[in-house]
Amino acid sequence: MLERIHEALKRDAVDEALALAQDWVAQAPDDAQAQRALSTTLAQAGDVAAALVALDQAILLAPEDAGLHFERAALLLRSRDNDAARDALGQSLGLDPNHLPSYLVQAQIALARGDIAEAERLSRTAARIDPEHPRLAALDALLALRGGDADRALALASAASAKVTDDPQLLSVLGFGYLAKRHWAFAEQAFRRVSELLPDARALRPLLAQLAAAQGRMGEAADLVAPLLEDEATATAALRRVGGLYALQAGRTDQALEQLRRALAAGPDRAVLQGLMQLWRERDDRDEAQATLEAALATHRDAGDLWAARLALETPGTAEGEQVLERWLGAMPDFVPALETAMFQRDRAADLEGAGRFAARLLELQPAHPAAGQFLAESLLAGDPDAAVNRARAAVAAQASEETRTPMRGWLGRLLDRAGRPADALAQWRSLHAEFGANRLALPVLAPAPDAGWPALSTPVPGTGHPILLWGLPGSGIERVVDTLAAGPMLRDRFSDQAPADPLAAPASAHALRDGTLAPAQLVEQWRAQLPARGIADGNVIDWLTWWDNALLLALRPHLPEGLLMVAVRDPRDMLLDWLASGSPVPLALDDPDTAAAWLAQGLEQLADLHEQDLYPHLLMRLDGVLDAPAQLAAVVGQALGVQLPPPPPAPRRMPPGRWRAYADLLAGPFAHLAPVAARLGYPDA
Known part of the structure; x- marks a missing residue:
């Protein structure tokens, strides 16, 4: 049907197109595209007021369709002078080739049809007649928006608004420009002024609600569409959808349930179902x-x-x-x-x-x-x-x-x-x-132990919380521990785009502590200072670290004695094999197994030092045999913390414990790097 209507309009068979559009609307009154086609046809027939009514109905049926709002702005460019619009369409440009309104109306109709090239051609022609006309500036601003150039659209509309103040058309274009730039507050200000200037701006309510929601004001968004939902003439399914979702996000469960059900x-x-x-x-x-x-x-x-x-x-x-x-x-x-x-x-x-x-x-x-x-x-x-x-x-x-x-x-x-x-x-x-x-990331170089030994472990200060630092080398299965602890105050943000910029973000901090360029107290102070922004107010947190170096103890022993380090570990040779097979949460480069094994051994040696010398409060979680058994894994982690934890959700199976033996010959050199620390951690030689 739409193709037949557009084909008739191209032939200037407006009456034929209008009959087709009216028939389509009669057959499908709740179809936004049918109402849109009727609006376009009425506009070409010169009945701008009726075209606006049809387009407003289309917006109520599809309130999130930005294109409909663009077309509404185009119609508004003509709505202030309906007689001139009708006269313009009735004139022959051959008789009056310098009649600017004719070009503007034809360009706006082309814009409503989606024929951008034709609208641009007509705009260029109109510019030769009166390049400073504010209506032409508004049209060009709309064309710039349709072309994705929001900056130019805003510049054109702003300049024209300085000459023609409080013009709904120009304000609409400004609003769309700000909307494209995601400047929600400015867009809202422009559209609120439009709603004040126009006697009936119901179609703007969904747009204003969308802008309020974009700024986190869900209750206000729900209130804006509520009057439309109370009127059966305007309460379309699309409006019930957005109104219900706004109410849901505002915590108005009864209101949300009613609208989403309908x-x-x-x-x-899908969004309605999820709600x-x-x-x-x-x-x-x-x-x-x-x-x-x-x-x-x-x-x-x-x-x-x-x-x-x-x-x-x-x-x-x-x-x-x-x-x-x-x-x-x-x-x-x-x-x-x-x-x-x-x-x-x-x-x-x-x-x-x-x-x-x-x-x-x-x-x-x-x-x-x-x-x-x-x-x-x-x-x-x-x-x-x-x-x-x-x-x-x-x-x-x-x-x-x-x-x-x-x-x-x-x-x-x-x-x-x-x-x-x-x-x-x-x-x-x-x-x-x-x-x-x-x-991938290069393997971090570990700092040597301090020559003068470790600072004393200070006494915890009451009321400072009980932070837990969680860490595991590649292949340890630390991700499954994270899944098991997900119900608590677990922070995974170090593995996201919102990673905090504290000293625990970079392994270089360990070397800075070691050479004295980073004060130990400063490291802990900066870590604490970031916690409120990460959603932690009382210091009770489980912070999943991307790396560990015993040099951190230079800061943690004197300034965070109330902390607890939880470390996941398996047989070091199984850890290397698992790293080869499944990668690691931190995307570390594994150039060759020999280099990876030597680096892994260094990290595990530090862990063995920490454990054997009890350098810091810690829990060593041995995950051999429980990594693929959710209930047993929850028991191991829960027992370490003295709490009862639910099993984590299922996950892809990992390499079984002891599987490294099948690779003893193929990886003899790498496993030789790991054998001494495996023995220190209590794992058998073979």
């Missing part, structure tokens, strides 16, 4: 959740998000869950997420035949599907290792992007290990490390 009734939406699921969980209202989702599924059987939400209400592996999954597969037999869910559920139920069947179907639909390719290779491993390896190599080769191929190559190495091919596995892992080594 939004869902109009059609499935509803959160509310139902908080209220522990499974019955309402089930009834609401079943009602939605009755009319939207092909909505995958609805089925996924409905399945999430059931416990995996139960008869009820299996029944919902069967219904999902019956409704959407070739839907990839449904097949993936079925494959994983069959795998968890130890139904290898069923899982294999779903994996094969997934590969028919998506020949490069990573999980399905992995599963089929894994399913062959016990009976035919060679076939498993061939299948795995084919699955890796099928990946089109490096983003998916890289983790698949790491998995291939681990499968080669389990297939009894340690040499091939080692070659696979080394190739990965060599390929990405240039983008």
Whole structure:
């Protein structure tokens, strides 16, 4: 329908286009595109007021569509002089080639149609007639915005606003310019002034609500759309969606539940579903959740998000869950997420035949599907290792992007290990490390122990909190400890883009302490000073460190005696093998196993010194044998702290304890570096 309308407009068959648009709106009154097409057609017919009404209705149907707001601004450029607009469209430019309003109106219509090139051509022509006309400046500002040049748009609109004050059109363009620059407060100021100047600015309310929400004022955002939601004429599903989400974020759960439920009734939406699921969980209202989702599924059987939400209400592996999954597969037999869910559920139920069947179907639909390719290779491993390896190599080769191929190559190495091919596995892992080594961090150089010995461990000051510093070398499994402690005041921000800029951020601080260029008290003071900004007010924190050096004890012993160092450790040779196979949380370069082993040995020697000499309050967590057993891992970590912890969520399996022995010949040199410290830590020679 839209193409037919645009084709008629290009032929100047306005009456034909208008009839088509009106028919479309009659058939689909809740379709924003239909209302948009009607607005464009009415504008070309010269009825700007009616065009604004249709466009406002489109905005109510799709309040987050920025393009609609652009078109509204274009219509506003004409709304102050409807007679002139109609006259302009009625005139022939051949009779009056210097009639500026005609060019401006035609350009604005082209802009509404999305024909930017034509709008720019008409603007250039108009500029030859009156380059200083404020309406032309506003049009050019809109064109600049559509072209992504917000700075030029703001400059043009600001200059024109100085000549024509309190003009809604120019203020609208200014608002969009600030919006594009993410200057929320300035954009809000401009649009609030527009709403004051226009008698009916209902369509601006969703935009003002969006700006309030962008500034964290969720309650105000909800209040702005509330009057529109109380009127059935304006309470569209899209407005109920945004209004419900604003209310949810403002903590108005009853209001959010009502609006999101009604939004869902109009059609499935992921954000709406997520909001509803959160509310139902908080209220522990499974019955309402089930009834609401079943009602939605009755009319939207092909909505995958609805089925996924409905399945999430059931416990995996139960008869009820299996029944919902069967219904999902019956409704959407070739839907990839449904097949993936079925494959994983069959795998968890130890139904290898069923899982294999779903994996094969997934590969028919998506020949490069990573999980399905992995599963089929894994399913062959016990009976035919060679076939498993061939299948795995084919699955890796099928990946089109490096983003998916890289983790698949790491998995291939681990499968080669389990297939009894340690040499091939080692070659696979080394190739990965060599390929990405240039983008990884150099191994930090450790500082030597102080010549004068360690400062005295001072007495903790009451009321200063009990901070925990958490650390583990590559291959130690420290990430699983972090997962286990996630319910506490755990800070992972050192591994993110928001890492604090304190002295514990860089290994160079250890050397600065050692040579005296960093005062020990200053290190602890700067660390403490950053805690409030990281969300810690009382000093009770678990701070996951990216590195450790015993030289830090020069500061911690005298100035943080109340601290506790928690360290994860395994058999050093298993740690090296795990580092080779799975990498590490800190992306350290592993240029070759011999260099990595020598560096790993230095770090573990420092740890052994700290442990044997009891240089600082610490807990040594030995994770051998529990890394892949969530309940046992939680028991080990909880016992160390004297608390009871829930098991961490499942994670990919790691190299089993003692697996290093299969590589004793291949890695004889690196393991020789690690043997002495392994003995110090209590691990057997062989």
